[in-house]
Amino acid sequence: MLLIDHYAYNNKLAGVHPGEKFLFFAVTVALCLALPTTFTTLVVTLLMAGAVVFAAGVPWRFYLKLLLLPGAFLAVGVAAVAVSVTRAPQDFIWAIHTGQYFAGITRQGLDNSVNLFLRSLGAVSCLYFLSLTTPMTEIADVLRKMRMPTLVIELMTLIYRFIFILLEVTRQIYTAQSSRLGYKNTRTGFNSLSRLILSMFIKSYRQSQAMYDSLVSRCYSGDLHHLSEPRQWCARNILLIVTVDSALLLCSLYAGGLV
Amino acid sequence: MSQYIIEAYEIEYTYPDGTKALNGLTMQIEEGRKIAVLGANGAGKSTLFLHFNGILRPGRGQILFRGRAVHYRQHSLLELRKNVGIVFQDPDNQLFSASVLQDVAFGPLNLGLDRDTALARSRQTMRETEIETLQNKPTHFLSYGQKKRVSIAGVLAMEPQVIIFDEPTACLDPRMAQKILELLERLSKQGKTLIMSTHDVDLAYSWADYVFLIKNGTVVGKGSPQQVFIRPELLHNCGLTTPWVIEVHRELINSNLIVDSAPVPKDRKELFNLIRNTSIGTTGYKAAQNY
Structure with a gap:
């Protein structure tokens, strides 16, 4: 989790205009979702992996681990789509029969699930590209330029900041508990965990109060003021994005049999 | 005003x-x-x-x-x-x-x-x-x-x-x-x-x-x-202690190493200067050098 943030600030694409990265993300993810052929989704996954590993310089082992995270969720979700339960027997590839019900995998269900899996993987890759190359502050900046309501952006900023504070506090409490054998077995573990969660609530409440006080002491009047570093759009990058995505679009249309 | x-x-x-x-x-x-x-x-x-x-x-x-x-x-x-x-x-x-x-x-x-x-x-x-x-x-x-x-x-x-x-x-x-x-x-x-x-x-x-x-x-x-x-009793009353500079100064006076009238030093540097300038040790050291 924290490493994602580390790479967001320290990658070879950190100096690129966030708008360009956002454009690449948005167009590619749109293509991936709108033209969900196996070809498109696979290419998008590989394209983003290449961009993250080669262009941004994120270690491939780390990237692979990151992909495994949603991979597990996806596998479970996809399994549910693949299996269909019916009364009448269908052309199952494999099925079990209990009472008057059939539970099995059909050709179409399998196709659907594979397609869904690849499509999600492609979309997740796009999101990873954005979050591994662009710091939160810059994403917020792009969203603000796109006229996202200020409230949403300020919430994003504060939530982002609090994630780190809460993680740190959790880590401290967890360490303090473990050092006094709080997690020596499952029973004490659950007990300690419940206390940890309780004290997290109390601490975060206190901390938010204290933070509000300190904001007010610096004349806070409801606006967190965003500052953005002026960055130059790079024509070459935009051209590259347009070329790559156009090629992707044409190939997808061709592969989908629409051209 | x-x-x-x-x-x-x-x-x-x-x-x-x-x-x-x-x-x-x-x-x-x-x-x-x-x-x-x-x-x-x-x-x-x-x-x-x-x-x-x-x-x-x-x-x-x-x-x-x-x-x-x-x-x-x-x-x-x-x-x-x-x-x-x-x-x-x-x-x-x-x-x-x-x-x-x-x-x-x-x-x-x-x-x-x-x-x-x-x-x-x-x-x-x-x-x-x-x-x-x-x-x-x-x-x-x-x-x-x-x-x-x-x-x-x-x-x-x-x-x-x-x-x-x-x-x-x-x-x-x-x-x-x-x-x-x-x-x-x-x-x-x-x-x-x-x-x-x-x-x-x-x-x-x-x-x-x-x-x-x-x-x-x-x-x-x-x-x-x-x-x-x-004022040690006041400090103690507030849950505080006497600064070490003052304690050392007081101890030096009590041990007759510096004179009673020596001003209370403000910090470490002043205290050290006080020791260098008034203590017997310095005189002794200087005497030895002259010898």
């Missing part, structure tokens, strides 16, 4: 849970001084500071800024907060922004300065606090000492006349603490009024030029450090 910049008269404050934090506290703060506020944990120091900035409103009593009573209306509060800045003890409570520059510029932008002025001011204070290399870093990547300096910069950038430091050297390593003290010295030379709360009697003794002792929400002792810190 008054040279006092902040005055508090008979202020009382009770927290919603019934804890009486301030109990008829009266305090006058002269402009341009270095003031240390000492007291045990829970004596009411932090609560008092929140009053100086208008975050808390006294249940009874009055706060004056430059001789004028603070009215708790938007305009009056903004004026007060513009002039009185607080550096909170825990920098994590103060840093809300994802990037250092944004956090430092938060105050100046709230003052209604235009972007360029606010940025110029922020960059200037970041240079003064030696954090300019951190400007695009996210605040959660910083070390505790760096966070502390960023939180100080965030307050300095508003250019307040009074700066309140709540335990500025707590949890810092000696070198970082020294750096913060050097910064405070520079600020003092610029004519700022500095108020510091601390438990560190040695620090308060050598740093401050005026000291307040607080206990149970009232002032129980005040005066120059040389007046306040030579």
Whole structure:
């Protein structure tokens, strides 16, 4: 989790205009979702992996681990789509029969699930590209330029900041508990965990109060003021994005049999 | 007519849970001084500071800024907060922004300065606090000492006349603490009024030029450090101890190593000079050299 943030600030694409990265993300993810052929989704996954590993310089082992995270969720979700339960027997590839019900995998269900899996993987890759190359502050900046309501952006900023504070506090409490054998077995573990969660609530409440006080002491009047570093759009990058995505679009249309 | 910049008269404050934090506290703060506020944990120091900035409103009593009573209306509060800045003890409570520059510029932008002025001011204070290399870093990547300096910069950038430091050297390593003290010295030379709360009697003794002792929400002792810190029973009563410089000085007198009339040294350096200039050891050493 924290490493994602580390790479967001320290990658070879950190100096690129966030708008360009956002454009690449948005167009590619749109293509991936709108033209969900196996070809498109696979290419998008590989394209983003290449961009993250080669262009941004994120270690491939780390990237692979990151992909495994949603991979597990996806596998479970996809399994549910693949299996269909019916009364009448269908052309199952494999099925079990209990009472008057059939539970099995059909050709179409399998196709659907594979397609869904690849499509999600492609979309997740796009999101990873954005979050591994662009710091939160810059994403917020792009969203603000796109006229996202200020409230949403300020919430994003504060939530982002609090994630780190809460993680740190959790880590401290967890360490303090473990050092006094709080997690020596499952029973004490659950007990300690419940206390940890309780004290997290109390601490975060206190901390938010204290933070509000300190904001007010610096004349806070409801606006967190965003500052953005002026960055130059790079024509070459935009051209590259347009070329790559156009090629992707044409190939997808061709592969989908629409051209 | 008054040279006092902040005055508090008979202020009382009770927290919603019934804890009486301030109990008829009266305090006058002269402009341009270095003031240390000492007291045990829970004596009411932090609560008092929140009053100086208008975050808390006294249940009874009055706060004056430059001789004028603070009215708790938007305009009056903004004026007060513009002039009185607080550096909170825990920098994590103060840093809300994802990037250092944004956090430092938060105050100046709230003052209604235009972007360029606010940025110029922020960059200037970041240079003064030696954090300019951190400007695009996210605040959660910083070390505790760096966070502390960023939180100080965030307050300095508003250019307040009074700066309140709540335990500025707590949890810092000696070198970082020294750096913060050097910064405070520079600020003092610029004519700022500095108020510091601390438990560190040695620090308060050598740093401050005026000291307040607080206990149970009232002032129980005040005066120059040389007046306040030579009263062991008062210090003990407040949960404090005698600064080591004074203890050593007293011990030297008791052991007849220096003369009774020797002035109480202000800090380590003065004490060492006193020892070098008046002790028998020096004479003996010099005699040996001549021989």
